[in-house]
Amino acid sequence: xxxxxxxxxxxxxxxxxxxxxxxxxxxxxxxxxxxxxxxxxxxxxxxxxxxxxxxxxxxxxxxxxxxxxxxxxxxxxxxxxxxxxxxxxxxxxxxxxxxxxxxxxxxxxxxxxxxxxxxxxxxxxxxxxxxxxxxxxxxxxxxxxxxxxxxxxxxxxxxxxxxxxxxxxxxxxxxxxxxxxxxxxxxxxxxxxxxxxxxxxxxxxxxxxxxxxxxxxxxxxxxxxxxxxxxxxxxxxxxxxxxxxxxxxxxxxxxxxxxxxxxxxxxxxxxx
Numbered sequence: 639x640x641x642x643x644x645x646x647x648x649x650x651x652x653x654x655x656x657x658x659x660x661x662x663x664x665x666x667x668x669x670x671x672x673x674x675x676x677x678x679x680x681x682x683x684x685x686x687x688x689x690x691x692x693x694x695x696x697x698x699x700x701x702x703x704x705x706x707x708x709x710x711x712x713x714x715x716x717x718x719x720x721x722x723x724x725x726x727x728x729x730x731x732x733x734x735x736x737x738x739x740x741x742x743x744x745x746x747x748x749x750x751x752x753x754x755x756x757x758x759x760x761x762x763x764x765x766x767x768x769x770x771x772x773x774x775x776x777x778x779x780x781x782x783x784x785x786x787x788x789x790x791x792x793x794x795x796x797x798x799x800x801x802x803x804x805x806x807x808x809x810x811x812x813x814x815x816x817x818x819x820x821x822x823x824x825x826x827x828x829x830x831x832x833x834x835x836x837x838x839x840x841x842x843x844x845x846x847x848x849x850x851x852x853x854x855x856x857x858x859x860x861x862x863x864x865x866x867x868x869x870x871x872x873x874x875x876x877x878x879x880x881x882x883x884x885x886x887x888x889x890x891x892x893x894x895x896x897x898x899x900x901x902x903x904x905x906x907x908x909x910x
Contacts, residue, residue: 640805642801645700645704645723647678648688648697648698649704649708650668652702652705653667653709654675661679667708668708669720691730696733701726704726707722708722720797721782724778724801728774728801731767731804731808732767732771763811764811766803766807771804773800777796778794788855788856788857792859795860822884823878823882831878838871
């Protein structure tokens with residue numbers, strides 16, 4: 639569960655249970671389906687990742703502030719809802735070290751780095767989180783400044799990616815501080831990953847639309863971002879199969895690394 643999702647769950651409770659908003663209105667404010675808000679409130683989507691934040695008065699105060707800002711925002715102001723949510727999620731990242739859950743079961747510490755090396759890695763992680771947070775704020779300002787929806791979509795995607803980068807780096811802190819140098823995947827099997835690979839391959843096998851080869855400008859940029867995400871998924875899944883499990887021998891032989899031709903979306907397009 640990402641920090642943005644954690645924030646949405648906590649804010650949903652504030653909107654409905656404390657401010658008396660309807661489930662549908664809360665869903666509109668959060669940008670999710672009404673059924674998602676119902677699940678947040680019923681506890682079906684409140685995983686253990688939320689427990690430390692529920693116990694944190696600072697995190698609850700932050701969620702309360704975001705809820706009030708969402709209710710008070712002007713509906714006609716473009717991008718305001720996203721900016722409020724991204725700002726809130728960014729603030730939640732800053733609280734991470736104080737409320738981050740403990741190390742997951744099954745993760746064994748590796749060789750602990752020296753004290754100086756640990757301090758250096760922690761300094762880097764905090765500096766990177768701050769840099770990504772600045773990128774989120776700058777991207778959202780540019781999204782609000784843009785006059786068309788496609789340009790706004792470009793900068794919102796950058797903001798979303800930067801927020802996710804900050805979340806990833808922040809999540810490394812508790813491991814680095816404990817001297818954990820290797821954390822194998824837990825709770826999933828090689829078969830789970832291979833099944834996802836098959837699904838992605840089927841999706842990628844569909845014929846390339848003419849649109850993806852002909853468009854330019856921001857349209858081409860957004861389509862290229864999808865292709866880049868697909869390549870990233872390819873790398874993540876391949877890496878997970880190759881080195882992400884604690885005991886590769888017990889789960890079968892190491893599979894061949896996935897390979898596939900470069901997507902036609904990444905070639906030059908007219909008008910770009």
